[in-house]
Amino acid sequence: MKRERIVVAMSGGVDSSVAAALCVEAGYEVIGVSLRLARDGEGSCCSLDDFLDARAVADRLGFPHYVFDLRDLFERRVVQPFVDEYLAGRTPNPCARCNQHVKFDWLWQRTRELGATKLATGHYARIAPDPATGRPVLRAARDALKDQSYFLFTLTADVLAHTLFPIGEMVKDEVRAMAATLGLATAAKPESMEVCFVPRGDAGGFVAGHAPADRLRPGVVVDETGAVVGRHDGVHRFTVGQRRGLALGGGPRRYVRAIDARSGTVAVTDASGLHSRGLVARDVIWSAGSAPGTDVTLGVRIRHRHPLVAGRIVETTERTVAIAFDDDGPAVTPGQAAVVYRGDVVLGGGWIVGELAA
Amino acid sequence: MRIYLDHNASAPLRPEVRAAMIDALGATGNPSSAHREGAHARMLVERARAEVAALVGGEPAEVVFTSGATEANNLALRGALAASGHGGLVTTAIEHASVLETARELAAGGTPLVQIGTDAEGRIAAPDVVAACTADTTLVSVGLANGEVGSVAPLEAIAAALVGRGIVVHSDAAQAAGRIPIDAGRLGMGLLSLSAHKLGGPTGVGALWARRGCALHAQASGGPQERGRRAGTENVAGIVGFGVAARLARAELAATSARTAALRERLWTGLRAALPDIVLNGPAGEPRLPNPLNVTIPRCEGESLLVLLALEGVAASLGSACAAGGAEPSHVLQAMGRNEADARSGLRLSLGPTTTDAEIDRVVAVVPRLVAQIRRGAAA
Numbered sequence: 001m002k003r004e005r006i007v008v009a010m011s012g013g014v015d016s017s018v019a020a021a022l023c024v025e026a027g028y029e030v031i032g033v034s035l036r037l038a039r040d041g042e043g044s045c046c047s048l049d050d051f052l053d054a055r056a057v058a059d060r061l062g063f064p065h066y067v068f069d070l071r072d073l074f075e076r077r078v079v080q081p082f083v084d085e086y087l088a089g090r091t092p093n094p095c096a097r098c099n100q101h102v103k104f105d106w107l108w109q110r111t112r113e114l115g116a117t118k119l120a121t122g123h124y125a126r127i128a129p130d131p132a133t134g135r136p137v138l139r140a141a142r143d144a145l146k147d148q149s150y151f152l153f154t155l156t157a158d159v160l161a162h163t164l165f166p167i168g169e170m171v172k173d174e175v176r177a178m179a180a181t182l183g184l185a186t187a188a189k190p191e192s193m194e195v196c197f198v199p200r201g202d203a204g205g206f207v208a209g210h211a212p213a214d215r216l217r218p219g220v221v222v223d224e225t226g227a228v229v230g231r232h233d234g235v236h237r238f239t240v241g242q243r244r245g246l247a248l249g250g251g252p253r254r255y256v257r258a259i260d261a262r263s264g265t266v267a268v269t270d271a272s273g274l275h276s277r278g279l280v281a282r283d284v285i286w287s288a289g290s291a292p293g294t295d296v297t298l299g300v301r302i303r304h305r306h307p308l309v310a311g312r313i314v315e316t317t318e319r320t321v322a323i324a325f326d327d328d329g330p331a332v333t334p335g336q337a338a339v340v341y342r343g344d345v346v347l348g349g350g351w352i353v354g355e356l357a358a
Numbered sequence: 359m360r361i362y363l364d365h366n367a368s369a370p371l372r373p374e375v376r377a378a379m380i381d382a383l384g385a386t387g388n389p390s391s392a393h394r395e396g397a398h399a400r401m402l403v404e405r406a407r408a409e410v411a412a413l414v415g416g417e418p419a420e421v422v423f424t425s426g427a428t429e430a431n432n433l434a435l436r437g438a439l440a441a442s443g444h445g446g447l448v449t450t451a452i453e454h455a456s457v458l459e460t461a462r463e464l465a466a467g468g469t470p471l472v473q474i475g476t477d478a479e480g481r482i483a484a485p486d487v488v489a490a491c492t493a494d495t496t497l498v499s500v501g502l503a504n505g506e507v508g509s510v511a512p513l514e515a516i517a518a519a520l521v522g523r524g525i526v527v528h529s530d531a532a533q534a535a536g537r538i539p540i541d542a543g544r545l546g547m548g549l550l551s552l553s554a555h556k557l558g559g560p561t562g563v564g565a566l567w568a569r570r571g572c573a574l575h576a577q578a579s580g581g582p583q584e585r586g587r588r589a590g591t592e593n594v595a596g597i598v599g600f601g602v603a604a605r606l607a608r609a610e611l612a613a614t615s616a617r618t619a620a621l622r623e624r625l626w627t628g629l630r631a632a633l634p635d636i637v638l639n640g641p642a643g644e645p646r647l648p649n650p651l652n653v654t655i656p657r658c659e660g661e662s663l664l665v666l667l668a669l670e671g672v673a674a675s676l677g678s679a680c681a682a683g684g685a686e687p688s689h690v691l692q693a694m695g696r697n698e699a700d701a702r703s704g705l706r707l708s709l710g711p712t713t714t715d716a717e718i719d720r721v722v723a724v725v726p727r728l729v730a731q732i733r734r735g736a737a738a
Contacts, residue, residue, distance in 0.1 A: 031665065066665050069686065069702075112735035113662040 003029040005116040006164070009103055010034050010057070010065065012050030015167055016122030017057040017186040018175045022166035023120050024061050031114060032058040032065035033107065037074040037098070038197035056185045068110065070102060077101040079197060079210070086207040086236035087215050089261030090335025093151070093304075093351075094195055100154040104163065118162050125149040126168035127160045130288065130345075136160040137288045140344040143171040150304050153339040153349035156287045204237035211236070219264020221248065224257075224273060235261045240333040241274060257331065274331040278311060278324040278356030281338040286348035291316045292340070299341040300325070302332050302352065308341060314356070322356055331355070361672045361717045365556070365710035366505040366533055366650050372558035372606060375599045379560060382598040389592050390583065403592050406601025410565050413604040414531070414550055415541035422566045422574075422584045423597050427532035428456035430551035430566035431499075433577050433588065434528045435460045438497050438549060439469060441573035442526070445496025446470035450482050450511075451693035453501050454530055458689070461499070470494055479641045480507040480694050484515035491525060498527045502540070502550075505533035506677050506690040506706060507640030508647035517546030526572060532556055532564070536607030537615060537647055548572045554596065558711070559603030563596035614711045619648035621709055621718050626651055628722030633729060639691055639704050650708040654696070657736065658729045660703030666728040672721055674707050 006028040008020040023030050034054045051067050058065035078098050085092035103121060111119045124141035125148055135157040141147040155163065167175055179187035194201040208216065221230035230248045232238070237245065242256045246268065257269040279302065284291075292298060292313060299308030300323055309329045315322040323338065332338070332352050339349035362370060382402055387395030389403050407418045424430045435457065439447060449461050451473050465471035472490040476482055482500060491498065498520065503510045517527045526548035531540060536557035542550050550567040554560055566587075568574050574587055581589035607614075630636055639652040655663065660676045667674050677688035687701035696704070707721065 031669070064665070064668060066661070066668075068661050109736065110659070110662060113659060113732040114665055115731055115735070 003027060004118065005029045005031065005114070006118040006120055007031050007033050007107070007111040007114060007116045009107060009119065009121045010054040011122065012053040012186065012189075013122065013191070014179050014184070014186045014189050015124070015175055017054070017184050018170075018178050018182075019120050019122040019164075019166040020057060020063070021061055021178065021182055021184065023164070024063065026166075028118070030061070030063040031116060032063055033110070034065065034067045035074075035102065035107065036067055036069045036071055037078075037102070039071060039075070053186050053189065060182070060184060068107075070106065073106060074098070074102060074197075082195075083207050083210045085335045086203065087211055087217065087261065088335075089217070089235045089238075089259035091239040091333045092335045093337050094197075095151045095304075096154065096337050099151055104155055104159050108159070108162070118164055120164035120166055122167055123148045123152060123165050124168060125152050125165045127163060127165060133289065135289070138346040139168075140341070140346070141165075141168050146172050149341075149344075149346050150301050150337065150339050153287060153337060153346050154285050156285065157289070204234070207236040208234065217261050217264040219266065221246065221266045221268055223254070223267075224269055229268065232264075232266055235259050235264060235266060238266050240331050259334075275328050276325070276331050276355035277328060277358065278314070278322065279332045279338055280320065280322050280353045280356055281350030282320050282353050284316070284319055284321045284348060284350030288345065288347045291321070292342065292347055296342070297326065298323075298347070299343075301337075301339045301341065302330060303336045306330070313340075319350075320353075321350055324356055359671055359720070361721060363707040363709060363713070363717075363721065364673045364675050365713075366706065366708035367675055368555045368561060369558050369710050370712060371555075371560060371599075372603060374606060375559055375602045378602045379595045379599040382595040385594070389594060390581075399592075399594050402594055402598050406597045406604075409601040409604040409608075410552065411567070413535060413540070413608045414552070414567050415543050416550075416567045417570065419585070420567050420570055422568060422587045423592060423600075424564045424566055424588055425562055425593070426555075426564035427454070427530060427551045427553035428564075430553075430564050431456040431530055432460050433566050433574070434549045434551060434568075435464060435497065435499060436577050437574040437587070438526050438528065438572070439464060440575035442496035444469055446472070446492060446494040447497050447499065448472045448474065448487060448490045448495055449499040450474045450476065450487075450501065452476055452480060452482070452504050452506075452509075452690045453499065454505070454532065457499055457501070457530055474500075476509070476693050478695050480504055480509035480639070480690060481641060482509070482511045484512040484519065487516050488519040491520060491523065495523075495525055498525055500527070500529055501533070502529045502531040503534035503538060503647045504640075504690060505556075505647075505650065505708075506688060506704070507652045507694070508650045509641050510534070510538065510645040510647065513545045513547065521546065533647065536604070536611060537618075537649060538645070539611060542567055542569070549574075554600035554603055557603050557607040560596050560599040563593050563600045565600070610711065615648045618709050618711070618713065621713055621715065622649060622651050624715070625707065625709075625718045625722060626653075628718070629653065629725060632722065632726035639694065639696070649710060650706055652691075652704050652706045654691075654700050654704050655729055658703070658732050659736070660705055662732050662735075663705060663725075663728055666731065667724070670724050670728070672724065674705060676702070677704055677706060 010016045010032045055065045082092045082094045124146040126139040130137045140149045198206045216234040218233045220228045254268040258267040311323045311325040314324045340347045387399040389400040407421045411418045474486045500511045528549035530551045532553035553564040578589045637654040687698045691701035
């Protein structure tokens with residue numbers, strides 16, 4: 001009998017290793033694929049060691065493994081926008097962009113060329129049919145600490161229909177235990193938490209190294225009253241809520257409240273100023289179907305691992321959404337994704353433009 | 359059924375070679391020792407040296423065993439330039455990485471470097487090489503045959519034109535040896551790099567043939583082995599295997615070469631009939647290597663085709679073999695004027711003495727089917 005062929009995206013880490021093992025166990029004909037994304041010598045991902053780890057797992061589980069070179073596409077669709085966003089005073093979310101443009105678009109295209117009908121990854125998220133429509137929707141992972149549904153909000157039912165997240169029902173310890181039981185070389189491999197292509201987590205340094213000097217926006221740091229309290233060498237070094245690296249000397253703790261790239265102004269506040277009443281997002285995708293109504297309370301995630309904030313939609317247009325938090329909410333970070341949940345189901349999301357005006 | 363069409367990455371170890379190597383692994387002794395065991399090991403090494411020398415029409419004393427053609431190329435470029443007081447180097451854009459990158463490093467260290475381009479079929483023109491040589495030039499390095507597209511360089515014409523100018527001519531012959539006849543003396547070479555595993559020997563052993571009197575600075579110190587040109591105890595079993603492979607390759611060269619060329623033609627004709635838009639990368643006529651066929655298939659991603667071929671049991675490659683890091687665009691195809699996308703998609707099918715008619719017919723049947731599948735997937 002001819003088995004159904006599946007491509008498993010393998011980073012060389014333990015999660016995708018176990019995802020592949022589960023696909024083998026489920027009876028699929030597995031093809032392992034690793035993507036070469038970062039430029040040589042940059043960041044923590046895509047090292048030869050990672051590819052060899054993935055290959056060792058493939059060898060152990062008895063399926064073929066290949067590496068595709070995607071550095072050009074990754075540079076164009078992920079790295080360059082990442083740099084541009086920082087230069088514009090926003091804080092980008094490259095993982096969500098990579099999922100949208102690389103893993104679930106380009107790699108899916110490649111998957112079909114390879115005669116496979118499904119694509120699996122080692123993401124912590126779940127796919128389940130919507131009880132109302134029967135169409136697949138994205139749900140948070142069982143392991144709330146590892147949940148990555150935030151980064152996957154762009155995946156629509158069409159995409160989810162051919163996607164598998166085999167470890168979505170597992171907690172991390174179970175994943176590691178299974179890898180160890182199967183004798184996979186990646187079982188105890190440490191986890192990478194930072195942006196994979198940025199060395200040492202130094203986003204500011206990376207941006208400065210990848211942008212022409214005349215695009216950097218140095219300027220002043222101002223407090224709530226507009227008084228200049230410091231200077232900086234570029235807005236790309238800041239994100240909303242940031243405390244470290246402000247170099248304002250002593251005094252009370254201060255946090256970045258807002259960034260204006262045009263004037264190069266970074267506004268700071270004390271902790272009491274770090275709140276907002278809602279947000280506005282653009283390029284919105286209602287991946288579960290259509291925009292929810294304005295009468296329901298929803299959960300909104302404004303950055304990875306941030307607890308859900310209760311709120312409701314006050315206005316939608318074709319591509320934008322305005323959401324009001326039920327209570328006074330956290331300060332939001334332009335450039336990050338705002339992802340809307342009902343319970344643990346992802347309804348959709350967009351990219352934060354700014355806070356909801358009073 | 360596995361069909362191995364990647365002989366230019368590495369040819370399968372020949373059974374006769376394997377048997378001789380296993381015997382050699384059973385022999386005790388350092389070839390430099392004076393006792394009987396040592397003398398036996400020495401005899402094994404020297405017998406192999408004579409076979410390797412004969413393959414290229416040289417003298418045994420002119421053969422320096424190395425860990426492969428990469429080391430031989432390093433020794434040739436670094437060793438000859440150091441011995442010549444660091445004159446200039448002329449080479450080409452389609453060399454193996456061990457020449458290209460060594461040349462780049464030498465240039466960064468101050469060696470004047472000129473790189474010659476090719477025509478659209480990957481051929482080097484002798485007058486281009488000769489014209490690039492100046493009074494400072496002391497070394498010319500031009501690969502005898504290109505392993506990716508199969509073009510053969512006019513080494514005899516190059517060497518003849520440079521006679522009397524004090525220029526050493528080096529050629530990386532790793533892909534040529536055993537596939538086309540080589541007479542280093544007649545070609546007028548000074549240095550010639552060889553690899554065992556491209557002709558049915560083991561990986562990890564090669565040689566640099568250095569014409570008697572050709573000055574060469576050793577690049578490793580620590581022993582008088584290989585007449586002071588390559589320190590370190592010899593890889594006895596590997597060298598024995600190289601010797602046997604060289605002997606067989608020389609004895610069978612004419613017959614194998616004719617058979618392989620005919621199979622390659624059958625492959626090309628079959629593929630072209632099924633895929634009218636297929637493009638040949640490399641020379642259409644002689645001189646060329648008999649065994650590689652390099653093609654670009656429009657609207658068909660090379661990487662996808664390679665994976666599907668592997669799943670069908672056909673081992674091929676995109677350009678030259680490299681680390682598990684995915685395919686780089688081929689520098690050879692780029693030098694031939696192909697754009698980056700095409701340079702990434704050149705499929706190399708390299709045949710060998712063990713390739714059969716049935717295997718070629720199967721590949722001719724399989725490739726068009728996979729191409730159609732890829733084109734369907736890409737269009738969906």
